[in-house]
Amino acid sequence: MRKRLNRSRQRGRKGRLGLAAGLLAATLCTVWPTGPAAPAETAVRLAWEQPARDALTPAYPADLGCGRISSLFGDPTDLDGSPRPEPHEGIDLGDFGDLVIAPADGLVRAVWRVEHDWGDDWNLLLVHSPGDLSLPDSGLVYFTEFDHLQRRDLGRLEAGSRLRRGDRIGRVRHPGNDPRFRAELHVEVYEVPAARQDELSWRTDLGFRYWLLPSARLVDPLAMMALHQEEVLAGRVQVVPFWPGTDYRGFKGLTYPLACPPQY
Numbered sequence: 001m002r003k004r005l006n007r008s009r010q011r012g013r014k015g016r017l018g019l020a021a022g023l024l025a026a027t028l029c030t031v032w033p034t035g036p037a038a039p040a041e042t043a044v045r046l047a048w049e050q051p052a053r054d055a056l057t058p059a060y061p062a063d064l065g066c067g068r069i070s071s072l073f074g075d076p077t078d079l080d081g082s083p084r085p086e087p088h089e090g091i092d093l094g095d096f097g098d099l100v101i102a103p104a105d106g107l108v109r110a111v112w113r114v115e116h117d118w119g120d121d122w123n124l125l126l127v128h129s130p131g132d133l134s135l136p137d138s139g140l141v142y143f144t145e146f147d148h149l150q151r152r153d154l155g156r157l158e159a160g161s162r163l164r165r166g167d168r169i170g171r172v173r174h175p176g177n178d179p180r181f182r183a184e185l186h187v188e189v190y191e192v193p194a195a196r197q198d199e200l201s202w203r204t205d206l207g208f209r210y211w212l213l214p215s216a217r218l219v220d221p222l223a224m225m226a227l228h229q230e231e232v233l234a235g236r237v238q239v240v241p242f243w244p245g246t247d248y249r250g251f252k253g254l255t256y257p258l259a260c261p262p263q264y
């Protein structure tokens, strides 16, 4: 098993989780540095509620090679067993070079560079309406954030780009483009009152660029991948990969954010 050299993550900004599975609370977006030479944490936390880790775990289709989830939402420890400064606010997944794809239709809200002292990442924020997720309109929209991307992979994507489910976003790369770090995609999901989404503001006071939206509530990405299931037995979430040519009208929630090639 590969050992992760570090932790690298980004932190969010939110309230309290509504969906059945996730839960968490308002924090401020921060990047925790990675690696032994990394500087001390600069995290700022706002009303963080210790999340009890949900028991949601993924099940993958046997005939497809989906890059696996290496760290679940709420995980208290990193892959090497070292404690995280706070429970994991998203999921980590994939292997170097895996294709990152839109897990539902959505509108690119932002593409931005995050400058760490150990390297630069690019992040992308996608907004999904209830209709994009085949959910009833409850006055909420959903944000999905994709971290540790590299600009050259993003092509022409920019704020305002409309993505369809399965459209390319980027590739799984090393955080900070630094091969000392395990390649991974970090994904976070937020539930946001639609009427308040324009209260999102951008900050740089922690030394890097991040967004802040106090009304955003963190959600377990696996909970969003479980919405298509009538029942989630023993916390098992059957992840559904995007497959070209499939009609996803009526599909609830998110498909898997990585392309899953056939396994022969």
Ligand SMILES: [Zn+2]
Pocket (backbone or CB within 6 Å): 008, 009, 071, 088, 090, 091, 092, 185, 186, 187
């Ligand atoms: Zn992560």
